[in-house]
Amino acid sequence: MEAAQSYSVDRSTLPKEVAEQVKDCKNVNSVVCERCQSVVLKPLAATFVQKKAFLPHMKKKSDDQTIEDGEMLQNYWVVADMFDFENVGFLKTVGTIKYLICADCEVGPIGYQNLEDKTALYVSLDRVKHLYVSQ
Numbered sequence: 001m002e003a004a005q006s007y008s009v010d011r012s013t014l015p016k017e018v019a020e021q022v023k024d025c026k027n028v029n030s031v032v033c034e035r036c037q038s039v040v041l042k043p044l045a046a047t048f049v050q051k052k053a054f055l056p057h058m059k060k061k062s063d064d065q066t067i068e069d070g071e072m073l074q075n076y077w078v079v080a081d082m083f084d085f086e087n088v089g090f091l092k093t094v095g096t097i098k099y100l101i102c103a104d105c106e107v108g109p110i111g112y113q114n115l116e117d118k119t120a121l122y123v124s125l126d127r128v129k130h131l132y133v134s135q
């Protein structure tokens, strides 16, 4: 048994559109950018986790972004390493939080990394699209 990184999820408590994306705690489909559909995560690359975390509202990087203005989100994909992503960019670091954006169109934040725990990078399910992949 792997005890270090185990997540348990009660699927019955998840909204249907979220539960559809999760199988054995992994992402069934590709995770892509809402705007340009650039692939952020391949199927099964990430682990589903529920945690309450604040993300600023989505904007283009070039827009003047107010980082304090955002919302609490609670459904995330988590990966252990930058290199688990197909594409990802960084917006900026605020305190210990580094915000993730789409590498292609620079929309974000789609997720974050807390620099106090570099082994976890989070992508919000509410900030990305999921593309069905035929197996």
Ligand SMILES: [Zn+2]
Pocket (backbone or CB within 6 Å): 033, 034, 035, 036, 037, 038, 102, 103, 104, 105, 106, 107
């Ligand atoms: Zn994009």
